[in-house]
Amino acid sequence: MEKSLNVVITGANGFIGKNLVAELNKNENLIIKKVVRDTSKDTLKDYLSKADIVFHLAGVNRPKNDSEFIEGNRNFTNEIIEIIKEQDYKPAIVLSSSIQAVSDNAYGLSKKAGEQVLLNFSEEFKSKVFIYRLPNVFGKWCKPNYNSVVATFCHNISHNIDIHINDENHMLNLVYIDDVIKEFKSLLDDFEDLKSGFKEVGPVYEITLGKLASKLESFKLSRENRMVPDLSKGLFKKLYSTYLSYLDIDEFAYNLKMNVDNRGSFTEFLKTEENGQVSINISKPGIVKGNHWHHTKNEKFLVVSGEGVIRFRKYGTDEVIKYHVSGDKLEVVDIPTGYTHNIENLGHSDMVTVMWANELFDPNNPDTYFEEV
Structure with a gap:
């Protein structure tokens, strides 16, 4: 990628957005515009009018009522598309959807509705649209007690707060934030030549809730018994990095005997x-x-x-x-x-x-x- 690109990122202050902005800020050829909750519609229109590619990461995960799912996951997507339809140039759009889009619940249905808005737009205008149905994403800067069990477990265990598990054998599908960002970043080089549609991020790791909790507990104990965790497996290496990011600022250091x-x-x-x-x-x-x-x-x-x-x-x-x-x-x-x-x-x-x-x-x-x- 040699030419300058105008990149618009919605949900720029969110978990994935913050990580993406931090990575893309390293590239002087990118002009990054961040869309957050208080971004005005006029500003949004201005950003989109100059965009080469839009990373649409904004969404609703934990609303007060189910109607907010549609408002945040479909209607805002539709608002963006309606603005772009009025423009001569149609930027490529990358959507962070969810594996829940195949589920028959309010969140999943809203995510699928948001996908459909983009698919219809792509078919009508032959524009580039890339949809990622992400599994549970984990890594630094993810908000605990929100929508990530890894973030919640890391925060609670590192702060000596009890965790509660209803089913230790429940299987999780996890993807690491750096792998998501690496995939998104790769699009910048050749998105104009790629075929629109659904894309995937990997590797996707499987782990039970019980094994996840046990592994994170071992990370905490390692500061006492001085045992370096087994980091030979990619998942455990990434979980350990994630766990350390949840330490309190006055807990970085620990004593040795x-x-x-x-x-x-x-x-x-x-x-x-x-x-x-x-x-x-x-x-x-x-x-x-x-x-x-x-x-x-x-x-x-x-x-x-x-x-x-x-x-x-x-x-x-x-x-x-x-x-x-x-x-x-x-x-x-x-x-x-x-x-x-x-x-x-x-x-x-x-x-x-x-x-x-x-x-x-x-x-x-x-x-x-x-x-x-």
């Missing part, structure tokens, strides 16, 4: 079931730590502040090997099995070392054997 003595301190930072753990070791000047070896456990040491020396001696031999380390030159030192080893602070200030071990510490099987280097 520091094991302190006259030599310095040792603090476990992160743990994983599959890939061991990371700890932070602080040594006072002149202090030597270690003097032990392992059968299977292996480690990586990274001095990030201060200076010192790491010494090795292979079990059963006399030769001592030395590696000088410093926070001025970041260098990872592997600690192989079968070598007794220690680390000494040679500087005049605390030496800070990031230590990774390939397994979680097991007090019943520490695999650690004292022997002076």
Whole structure:
């Protein structure tokens, strides 16, 4: 996309709208006009008269009475179309509809009615119309206790508020906000060449209410047990990012247990079931730590502040090997099995070392054997 495009976004202050605006604002070739609740009809007409593409994201989800569904989901769509009909140039229109459009309820019927307005318009004027029947969209900036169970669960769990589940086995279909925005953004490059009609956003994830709640609870617990959540699956990675966005601003930080003595301190930072753990070791000047070896456990040491020396001696031999380390030159030192080893602070200030071990510490099987280097 090289030429400038005029982009109109209705519902620009809503969940999807806010994310779309944030993404499209990065592109200097886009002229973005935001339509919100208090946008006047004259302003709306002005925006639409210059639009190349309209992202129609405005809608009603939780009205006081069912009649508002039609007003917000069909009538406003029809108002936009009637304005565009009077123009010589007909912009492409992208509609965020819902999978509920196939359901026989007030919300679903209003969404389907809004779709039909666009389909009729497209057929009459041969204009480009793209309709997305979105499943449950989740991600940052989604309002809790509104129309997203993910947002509600994230907010309540992170704020120590009980959640209520009627059916733990109820299956949810979820799509991540960034995937929605990526799809919408891709339209800007070739919407003029695309065929009108229904389009899809993926991937769509399936998860039960019970599993969703359990996973979000584990994210909360991870700050206490220091276990890094399993993020190998795309859904869990996206849920974790979403969960963190609901923390209160005074809850971003959390304390770690520091094991302190006259030599310095040792603090476990992160743990994983599959890939061991990371700890932070602080040594006072002149202090030597270690003097032990392992059968299977292996480690990586990274001095990030201060200076010192790491010494090795292979079990059963006399030769001592030395590696000088410093926070001025970041260098990872592997600690192989079968070598007794220690680390000494040679500087005049605390030496800070990031230590990774390939397994979680097991007090019943520490695999650690004292022997002076």
